[in-house]
Amino acid sequence: DTEVTQTPKHLVMGMTNKKSLKCEQHMGHRAMYWYKQKAKKPPELMFVYSYEKLSINESVPSRFSPECPNSSLLNLHLHALQPEDSALYLCASSQDLGDLKETQYFGPGTRLLVL
Amino acid sequence: AQSVTQLGSHVSVSEGALVLLRCNYSSSVPPYLFWYVQYPNQGLQLLLKYTSAATLVKGINGFEAEFKKSETSFHLTKPSAHMSDAAEYFCAVSSNRDDKIIFGKGTRLHILP
Numbered sequence: 001d002t003e004v005t006q007t008p009k010h011l012v013m014g015m016t017n018k019k020s021l022k023c024e025q026h027m028g029h030r031a032m033y034w035y036k037q038k039a040k041k042p043p044e045l046m047f048v049y050s051y052e053k054l055s056i057n058e059s060v061p062s063r064f065s066p067e068c069p070n071s072s073l074l075n076l077h078l079h080a081l082q083p084e085d086s087a088l089y090l091c092a093s094s095q096d097l098g099d100l101k102e103t104q105y106f107g108p109g110t111r112l113l114v115l
Numbered sequence: 116a117q118s119v120t121q122l123g124s125h126v127s128v129s130e131g132a133l134v135l136l137r138c139n140y141s142s143s144v145p146p147y148l149f150w151y152v153q154y155p156n157q158g159l160q161l162l163l164k165y166t167s168a169a170t171l172v173k174g175i176n177g178f179e180a181e182f183k184k185s186e187t188s189f190h191l192t193k194p195s196a197h198m199s200d201a202a203e204y205f206c207a208v209s210s211n212r213d214d215k216i217i218f219g220k221g222t223r224l225h226i227l228p
Contacts, residue, residue, distance in 0.1 A: 004158075031214070042205055042218035043159065056214065090158055100147045100209035101166040104216060106158035 003027075004107035006091050012113045015081060021110045023074040023091030031055075031097045032074040033104065034066060035090040043090055049074060050097045081114045088112075117142045117208045119189075121219035129227045134178075134193040136222050138206030141187065147209040148189045149216065150180055154202045162204075165189060176200070201226045 004025045013019050023032065031050050035043035048056035049068040063085075065077040074091055088111050092104040122137040140146050147166055151159040163174025170182045180191045189206065206219040 006158075040221070040223075042221050045215055048214060050214075092159075097214040100211060101164070103149070103161050103164060106151075106160070108158045111156070 004091055004093055004105050006089075006107035006110050008110060009108070010111050010113075012115065013078065013081065014115055015083075017081075018077070018079045020078065021076040021089055021091075021112075023076075023107055024072055025093040025105070025107075026072055027093065027095075027105070028071075029093035029095055029105070030071060031094045031102075032068060033092040033094075034074070034076050035092065037088040037090055037109070039087075047076075048097070055097060078112075081112075083114050086112055086114045116212065117146060117210050117217055119148075119206045119208050119217060119219040121204075121206050121222050123222055124220065125223045125225065127225040127227055128196045130198055131195050134191070134196045134200065134224065136191040136204050136206075136224065138180075138189045138191065138219060139187050140189060140206075140208050142208060142211075144211050148180075148182065149207040149209075150174065150178070150189075150191050151205045151207060151218075152176075152202050153205065153221075159205065162191070196224075196226050198226050198228070200224060 034046040037043045046060045047066045052068045067075040088109045090109045091107040094102040094104045118141045120139045149164045150162040163172045165182045173179045207216045
């Protein structure tokens with residue numbers, strides 16, 4: 001099973017709302033990632049977790065708050081977002097950090113629209 | 116620092132024709148290189164990766180890529196295009212300074228009937 005699942009598939013929220021994106025993998029991977037992808041652009045890394053601890057934060061605004069409750073789950077909590085935050089949010093996982101040959105496995109993404 | 120450059124943001128080929136998507140890399144150390152495909156409204160899927168075991172790498176869906184150190188290239192090819200190959204293709208390289216993948220800007224492949 002090389003599947004990363006993400007819920008919801010689509011999300012529409014207002015600028016005052018609080019919502020969460022969820023990501024799950026059952027491959028035993030210890031590294032998990034959040035990416036943001038705008039239309040016609042490559043994915044941009046936001047956060048990396050390794051063994052449930054935040055390893056990389058790419059200077060993401062605090063209105064995005066990641067959480068890794070256990071080794072299989074990754075959440076992204078959203079609060080007071082701006083319309084420019086509308087994008088496809090991709091989750092990925094890999095066996096571990098530190099091995100440059102490792103493949104990242106991507107989920108299908110959550111398409112977020114902020115009104 | 117590593118980087119990849121994809122030549123051509125859009126490529127159109129006829130169904131049944133050769134597919135060639137170009138990727139050149141810049142790296143001071145032997146790179147690990149990847150090709151990912153993204154179908155409309157989906158996430159990224161690994162097509163193939165180069166990890167120095169063999170210069171000609173075969174991937175899924177009939178795609179392959181050849182690592183050419185002298186040309187610093189890792190071009191993606193497929194002998195005969197199918198309509199289902201229409202998608203966005205990203206070349207990527209592992210960064211040797213941190214645990215990141217560096218993506219190219221992507222190439223949109225259009226298949227003409």
